[in-house]
Amino acid sequence: MAVRATVSRFPVTQGALDECGIQWGISVTPFAADDETGQPPATAGRGDRLPRCERCWAYFNTYCDVERWGWACALCGTLNGFDDDALHRFQRPEACPELNASFIDFEMPVDEADGAGDGVKARPVYVAAVDLACSEEFLELIKSALLAALEALIPGSLFGLMTFSHKIGLYDVQGPVPVVKNVFIPPDSEEGGLAVALEDAMPLLSFLAPVDTCKDRIAAALDTLRPTSSWERGAASGQEADTVLLGGRGFGTAMSSLIDYLSSEYGSTFALGELTHPFEQF
Template identity: 70%
Template sequence: MEGSEDQMLHARPVYVAAVDLSSSEEFLELTKSALQAALEALAPGSLFGLVTFSHKIGLYDVQRPILVVKNVFVHQDTEGILPIELEDVMPLLQFLAPVETCKDRITSALETLRPITSWERTPGAGQVLDGMLMGGRGFGAAMEALCNYFGSEYGNTFALARVFAFLSGPPDYGPGQLDTRRYGEQYASKGEDADCALLPEQTPFYKDLAAVAVQAGVCVDIFAVTNEYTDLAYLKFLSIESDGSLFLYANTDDSTLPQDIRPYAFNCVLRLRKSTEFKPGHSYGHFFPDPQYENVQHIICCDSFATYAYDFDFTNNVGFSRHSSELPIVQIAFQYAVVVPPRKSRV
């Protein structure tokens, strides 16, 4: 049975929406409209999962007639781990729903999303500071749990997994929390030099998590809708190094979020061949080298806006010979996969 499940997951692309509930009604309405547009664009055969995060992580089972949500509470400290693995809370195949048969139930589940209120937070999960409600956005814990969810049991099964993470402010609770209070306008009176304060790295958490995501074959897109300082300089590693994108919108009114969820190619391989007179130097782009073959790069997913570049060095001090009858040659081969609707069988 395990072999058949693994084979099924290999053949189907996976999309997961991770939604911030430590947010506003306006943020959630924008997120819902974006996900509705994304659902309409997903090809039959895709699997979709819905997860929410705040001071707890919520897993949504939309395959049953009645919606079931199971929650795991996040520890407040930065070193805290979840009391239970997500796989033990809800089996992966129960969490990931076929889009073609569960689209209506997914839509209904999206409509149930509501912001977490102050009375719902656990003691100590939130505090009011200078009029702002701080604490309760466990983004780091949710992303770490999802990467482990996808990678722990099935290895690199999820080479087609894409996580759409919707964030309404800085992570300020649990692992990966960032102290951004001193950077906001409300703290300008503290007399701190913001330009100098931005230089120190707060935590390597998101760099390390990006490596875990790549190992599990998971790509993360971050859609941040906020006008407060969110420390995207460190959050960006999770998206950029996993072949995802990072989008920032100052407010919900001017956001183009629904249009920014674009179709992608998955499981890409880029191979470079060239003349013997020169060799590749540095390479630039969201890819990682093949462990066995030289000049072969793997890309979890990409779109028409993705850019890749190489520097070249001569292999000797002669360079290109004027007397050679052959011109220098660079050849690039790009292989990728896209999901297409299944063909209807003829009777």
């Protein structure tokens, strides 16, 4: 995918972000043919051999801190050990694209015995979490990127659309008309602290829609997305609308709740799930 930032460098600390008053942002384009520098992806085989974090299922990548016997996840910080296969391969880092490139296409072997059934776990799962605390122009860019991503999904894929700002929106696009269920994020909530769990607001199998039959309704749902106004965010946080320039976006709460949501049906996060989160400000 291609990742483009609004500026060349992000704030070092939360304090620097709060004091500068600048809208820091990033646009993520899934399935882009080139990265943000215009370079095509590196290629590698056996994507099933790529190490994954034991806690959050993130893939090992060039942003992870590597030690002799293991690696620290770049997303959650969990220290993971290398298995014997990874230790053997990483002794020659020049031959491992995952140690040298951040944009890689992996080949994934297909086990026909696992893929023959109709169960959800045998199907690739893609979830787009869209930040609505952004400008209208940025949201239009995100819509275009997601529409292009829909066309690139393989047959049999499942797709879920979630939005977040001061509330989390879950979209059911399997009926004749897209329906959204909202769960408000308490202004003083701890990370992951929702009054209502996402699986209670909408069953997971209603949220994950087959792309083959629901692509038009997913596109219709994307067309309804609108930025959250300062008035809405101010009302939710108990502040005056004209004082809410930034914030009102429960990113941490939304992501931790989404991971728990994807784990709710079977007790473990989908092995083939991919989470894309286009958002504008940090």
